Amino acid sequence: MDVCNNFDGFSDNCFGFQEFSKEVKALVKPERKLYGAEKALLALRNHSEAERRRRERINGHLATLRGLIPGTAKMDKAALLAEVINRVKELRDRVTEVTRGTLVPTDIDEVKVEQEGKNDENSFFIRASLCCDFKTELLSDIREAIEALPLKTVRAEIATLGTRMVNVFVIAGCNADEEGSQSLVDSVRKALRSVLDKFYASEEFSSRNTMSGKRRRVSLFSSSNSSSYGDLW
Amino acid sequence: MDVCNNFDGFSDNCFGFQEFSKEVKALVKPERKLYGAEKALLALRNHSEAERRRRERINGHLATLRGLIPGTAKMDKAALLAEVINRVKELRDRVTEVTRGTLVPTDIDEVKVEQEGKNDENSFFIRASLCCDFKTELLSDIREAIEALPLKTVRAEIATLGTRMVNVFVIAGCNADEEGSQSLVDSVRKALRSVLDKFYASEEFSSRNTMSGKRRRVSLFSSSNSSSYGDLW
DNA sequence: GCACACACGTGAATC
């Protein structure tokens, strides 16, 4: 260790001398201590192997990312990750762009609540939507549910088609950490779902039909974009 | 070095003894060689600092990815990357899903060729589209161009709106590496562009209008989803 | 004590 420090700029551990001298000391004394040394060596082995496995896991994921994004075959890790970031942003923007302007009720009752874009900075938005049969009573229920939450509604839209409607709310949040914003998302989702549940209950009471679960399919037209994303429920 | 190998399972370089002994030898001899040692130390320093910077770059990108994808705050690197992979796939699927079924010609002449999904396994698809004015002659040109390529067309669609049309081809490929599939994409793109160019040439010959570049804007309606993704050209 | 994850410095390869 001291030897090592004779060269300035070298810290103790840079040559692994500590470990080395430990082993030496252990080896000097007979038998019993040797057990300790063997054990230590085994531990060291396990350690390095575990670390190798960890690296393989990470690099494996990086490799599949390379396969997922064309043109990144020969990039180094950092450049690859930068490209991944761009891709995620691009795709996210494309989705919102292609989704925007096509606010059309689908034939599936659903509540979607998701955090929308740019939590790069401290501000963020929550986009909440509820799609179901159109009932004027529902509107006030929704309004109440949303306004009961300590949130600021930035934008609200409604679209109807036939007997169906979809309501969209964009809600502003700021200065919330990861967990805070997630709990906001959850509370919004809960609020809208309770509105939907209440509606179902009243429907059921008026015995128009019985529900099998909470989701209901109404054949209006084949909806293509309302599937996937189970986590949005 | 020999000392090091006395412990089996330890390779030469595991303690950095090579480097160490190099420095020792250098120090034994006076003055001139000391310069060499100093230089070596400096180089080592630069090296470790560069490596530190590299790590910071990578970790920085990982951090922004964390910020970009909610719920990954406390994940370890591997889990984060796995989540990133899921996100990219999800978003990619959402885009194609939300795009599909809305095959409508836009007001911009364009050729899009992109690799579509799942090159996880060895098979993949290429989705190629060409959007331009509708001319019946074009159809056979396109057909010829596509069939001239050593590819299997899995699906083909055409949609028209007013004077505009868009053709979509889904082409199957398999057992191609990154570069191979990329060159296929390029050749498809080239083929479709040549069709478009030929069309332009004949149009120009018939002197309906002069082109400024190859792109042409026709006001039909404001197209929203044909923007971005310059790399698709 | 053990398992896991991370940062670090180093050796080697590539350009």
Added chain:
DNA sequence: TGATTCACGTGTGTG
């Protein structure tokens, strides 16, 4: 050659 990237083993902290 120097600069840069990667894999590796190790030290260290946390649960």
